[in-house]
Amino acid sequence: xxxxxxxxxxxxxxxxxxxxxxxxxxxxxxxxxxxxxxxxxxxxxxxxxxxxxxxxxxxxxxxxxxxxxxxxxxxxxxxxxxxxxxxxxxxxxxxxxxxxxxxxxxxxxxxxxxxxxxxxxxxxxxxxxxxxxxxxxxxxxxxxxxxxxxxxxxxxxxxxxxxxxxxxxxxxxxxxxxxxxxxxxxxxxxxxxxxxxxxxxxxxxxxxxxxxxxxxxxxx
Numbered sequence: 649x650x651x652x653x654x655x656x657x658x659x660x661x662x663x664x665x666x667x668x669x670x671x672x673x674x675x676x677x678x679x680x681x682x683x684x685x686x687x688x689x690x691x692x693x694x695x696x697x698x699x700x701x702x703x704x705x706x707x708x709x710x711x712x713x714x715x716x717x718x719x720x721x722x723x724x725x726x727x728x729x730x731x732x733x734x735x736x737x738x739x740x741x742x743x744x745x746x747x748x749x750x751x752x753x754x755x756x757x758x759x760x761x762x763x764x765x766x767x768x769x770x771x772x773x774x775x776x777x778x779x780x781x782x783x784x785x786x787x788x789x790x791x792x793x794x795x796x797x798x799x800x801x802x803x804x805x806x807x808x809x810x811x812x813x814x815x816x817x818x819x820x821x822x823x824x825x826x827x828x829x830x831x832x833x834x835x836x837x838x839x840x841x842x843x844x845x846x847x848x849x850x851x852x853x854x855x856x857x858x859x860x861x862x863x864x865x866x867x868x
């Protein structure tokens with residue numbers, strides 16, 4: 649099985665923008681890979697003139713938000729670092745060669761999305777976790793020309809990333825595994841990977857998992 653990889657364009661964000669940017673990108677990817685009777689939910693970003701679509705699944709929203717909070721905690725502990733968030737889709741198969749020392753099932757990865765962020769080291773500001781209340785930005789610099797120009801550039805790049813996602817989904821279809829029984833909304837098994845707390849380079853964990861399985865599409 650081939651594992652298609654999409655490296656999304658790097659985004660330069662400030663700390664208080666991480667949550668909205670990651671919500672927008674992660675939900676857009678999952679929505680475009682969901683099958684069945686999806687009930688789309690439009691969400692307007694509060695920091696940017698952008699509307700994206702969610703699947704309208706509260707459990708999915710909670711899982712994504714939990715990973716985003718973990719990533720934000722990592723960023724706070726590791727300043728001045730470029731970072732990645734990886735969203736991987738996989739199939740779960742029985743391992744015919746399983747033993748006492750190996751898993752009875754294995755994950756066959758068929759698609760991976762790398763979200764590349766460069767977090768600017770500016771003073772942190774308080775931001776809300778709710779979609780419905782306004783996010784408070786730093787009042788000390790919000791009116792500066794530099795801040796306005798930077799925000800406009802980020803909004804433009806975020807638009808490009810969303811178009812990149814849609815383009816990839818429309819062009820890359822042959823590797824998507826079949827679904828035998830399509831009832832209701834079907835989400836392919838997926839996981840969100842963030843840099844490890846041990847401050848190792850991102851991708852080292854994935855590389856170790858590849859060594860353990862012997863094949864890049866069979867990470868356990």
